[in-house]
Amino acid sequence: MTEQAPRRGRDETREERADRKWGELIQEVRVAQTGVQILFGFLLTVVFQPKYAQLSSADQIIYIVTVVLGACATGALIGPVSLHRLVSGRRVKPEAVRLAGRLTFVGLLLLLATMTCSLLLILRVATHDGYVPWLVGAVVCWYLVCWYGLPIWARFRHSDPEDS
Template identity: 35%
Template structure:
């Protein structure tokens, strides 16, 4: 396997990041669309003040997540063909991470809103807390714990990435 140049690595990193953002973007857009239509449904008039506050948190967090997850596209358009791929990759990484954080807030808030509407509040808090733990486990804890996963499995020196390599 031939070693990739630094330029090829930045190109690959950017392509990988954009692919990841496509998945996140679909999820946040569906959630955002649901939240945008919710106040126009018949049952929304029966929500309590607490539920309306939770709804606002979910809506604004979904809007923030949408903005952050889509921002790498706008950044790329503004810097297209300026040879600033490393800067774009670093920016896109930060925006994707922030977007996922806001998406987590929005999803947990949406779960709290719905469970509080249909169940007793203590049960809604427990289920929302479990939802937050679930997401944090798969989006934060496991990736952090397993960040060096497979490093000991490399048998062929040609498979080792260049020095200083980071995805």
């Protein structure tokens, strides 16, 4: 009599797995989309404020870079919705999920860059102090730990090599 290894994972077809992963991805994207859209909306109003003309040219360049990064982040994080709509019913969901996952990852990197530049600009205008780059660097390190460090640690610490 042979002893079977305990069963692990889910018993799902490729299409069922794609459906599940798509649902999970869309929930994740909703969180990021909301944040980037609110941030981008606020950024768009800055240029119409009287104080904008008083910003140094360096701060105006930081602002322009921030707005462009915000626009790119918004595009990448809304991209999975458009992708899904355009390929829906074409029997390419597993491939669409992979592509949407990559778009989401790029969108999160762009969101990180947008938030970094926003924080840099705000703190430069608010304090005019030399510690601003250090403070921004500390916050970026925090984002990196929360968004990438802990997930990567958990992935390697708690996942089975067979799950790859």
